[in-house]
Amino acid sequence: MRQEPLLQAKEVDKIYPVGGHDFYALKNLSFTLNRGEFAGLIGPSGSGKTTLLNLLGALDTPNRGTIELLGEKLSHLSANKQALFRRLHISFIFQTYNLLPLYSVFENVELPLILLKLEPKERKKRVHEALEWLSLMDKAQAKPSQLSGGQAQRVAIARAMVKNPEIILADEPTANLDSEASHGILKTLRQINEEKGATFLFSTHDDKVIGYLKRKITLTDGQIVHDLSLPEPLKKR
């Protein structure tokens, strides 16, 4: 099961036109992510972590190369098909939480299920389950503005896991959180990975996050310079 490839990037270039010339944010980048991994892209600011996550999550398309998720070449899909693919298979966790401010916690978590056209009863069941995982049951009716940063990010995690996606892409999820909240969230994410088998790919330069990773992929100037899988995954801290 560990060796089943879920996501593959092959010879990917991402070019941004900057001041009249082409800037390679990613250059001839290839890598594979297997089902069930808990991996992280690490590297200095500007190394291309967010750019890569966006490509892998079909939020953007590469200038060269292919991205394959579940055997489907994302870069060849139309914008609408990509949206559908995200809706079905991909979840994101953002540094800035990105909750809908007018929706309650419950509604924020429910939204992906509405998009999947699930029955209200089924939705309610799954939202409650996700909220329980993240110890948010007492906040179900709260609005995002009434939450602490850690709570808001937990809501975002609930929203990401509620549809049981193939992969959860998390771009610096702890960058805005204090140490305690960060550890709490990282433990929960590892738990979700281990107990529910969800695949994670992070981008981070936070040592706390790095300590939880089972695989560390180091990016520099748009290229992978190290790719280290820990033989013995950390169980406890």
Place this chain on the structure above:
Amino acid sequence: MLFKLALRNLLAGKTRTILTLLVFTLTLLVTLFLRSLYDGMEAQMTTLRLQEEIAGGQYWTQGFDPFDPFSLEEAQATTPAPWHPLLQQGKLYELLIQNGTAYPKGRLKNVQVRGVNPQQTAITLNFTPLQAKLPPGVTPTMLGARAAQAWGLKVGDHFTLRLRSQTGSFTALELVLTRRFHSSVPQMDLNQVWLPLKDLRQAVGRPGQATLLMLKKGAVAPPALAPWVWMSPDQLLEDTRQLAESKRGGGLVLYSLLFFLSLLALFDSQALAIFRRKQEIGTLMALGLTQQRVTWLFTLEGCLYGLFACGFSLLIGLPLFAYVAATGLDLGISGETYGIPLQQVLYPLFTVRMVLETYASVLPLVFLVSYWPAAQISRLKPAEALREGMR
């Protein structure tokens, strides 16, 4: 789902939303009100002219042109024999119109002299005072209040009227004013001297002749017989319609301007919202909403402004307008000032049709103005929206 989200966004809106809604609602209220005034004015002019001038329609002699005094020299004819029963039944009344010169208080006035059957019931003006018993040698006359006022004549005053008979010779009549009547239709009053039909016919030597025939309302109009031409109420009201139309044109300019400003405010709100809410847009796309659906979400939000404004304008407008329509508006002036048939109090006219028409003409524009900025979203890649939204 989109609708719920759009509605929430709108309801959560702050000052800007409220101001935009306010401007929109006011524009709609002003528009509805102005349109009701024009409609009310036309309705009133129409009713007054039908009551006091047009009756159930008229037959005109060929060549008669009320705006051309020279046409009066030729435009007389006798009423055809088949219509005599209608005359006797009081369904048709003859009116003889001649040019004349009046000398009130020694001044010279060119006038239209109208010979009317004092017992006519086709129009609501009461001409029975023309039957007053007077000493021989004087003829009773009636003047509209405006004419009498302008000429400084009171009931009982005498003045001379000079007429040209059919043969071309001039005759003079000594008239005594037996009644000043009130008519809201200036054409029945200004420069009009009313005489009993038989006296006018006799004075100008035109027995049995008339210029126009008034059909009593409700009577069936017989087919026209030459040289008489049937003028339906609709035809006769044409100039009133045109007058109202030209007044509406003035109103249109005003409320087009107001709408322009409202739509501008809406456009501004929309453009700003889309600029400010890039992160939300990116998040919705990341969750799997297509660009089109996000575009629709924002379009819907803009359209809701329009719908809400329509709703508010109804909510505020209904009681307000119902009250004004019932009590009328005292204009402080009347048709006298304008030379159009109007009364002192104007009753604005609100019809479901007018209200719906107003809304129906605004909502497509609201849609366009909402859609236009929102359409830019379809060109935004999710990654760009998220990135730009971070700033």
